Amino acid sequence: MTYVIAQPCVDIKDRACVTECPVDCIYEGARTLYINPAECVDCHACEPVCPVEAIFHEDDLPRHWAHYLAVNAEYFDEAASPSRARRDAVGDHPAVEALPPQSGPHKKEISFFTVRKEEAADADLWFPS
Ligand code: SF4
Numbered sequence: 001m002t003y004v005i006a007q008p009c010v011d012i013k014d015r016a017c018v019t020e021c022p023v024d025c026i027y028e029g030a031r032t033l034y035i036n037p038a039e040c041v042d043c044h045a046c047e048p049v050c051p052v053e054a055i056f057h058e059d060d061l062p063r064h065w066a067h068y069l070a071v072n073a074e075y076f077d078e079a080a081s082p083s084r085a086r087r088d089a090v091g092d093h094p095a096v097e098a099l100p101p102q103s104g105p106h107k108k109e110i111s112f113f114t115v116r117k118e119e120a121a122d123a124d125l126w127f128p129s
């Protein structure tokens with residue numbers, strides 16, 4: 001079992017969770033943070049301190065962010081992320097890299113849309129009706 005960082009962290013990265021983690025299993029990417037599921041001890045310490053409610057137990061992930069279980073795991077997977085340097089604050093999982101900018105005054109509201117809706121909205125910018 002592990003906790004998972006989902007989409008609301010993207011472009012926030014205030015690192016409040018990092019100081020709470022007793023085993024230092026939360027790692028920083030370029031746009032978001034990731035929990036290493038092989039190191040997480042399922043202690044719950046990080047979840048309540050997140051100001052944007054980005055952290056979930058894997059069993060409690062909202063369905064529209066269910067893929068973040070794999071996003072967090074694959075970030076530490078050498079097969080998916082061949083360069084070890086990639087996980088040392090220089091890169092992100094491809095699913096995060098593909099997201100449009102998340103910061104701004106409506107960040108929290110935006111974070112509650114599904115990825116599909118964000119993709120649709122993003123497409124509207126390119127193909128206005
Ligand atoms: S649940 Fe505990 S061990 Fe897992 S990432 Fe959060 S603080 Fe770290």
Ligand code: SF4
Nearest residue numbers: 009014015016017050
């Ligand atoms: S506390 Fe939440 S927003 Fe801040 S770095 Fe951790 S997961 Fe991201």
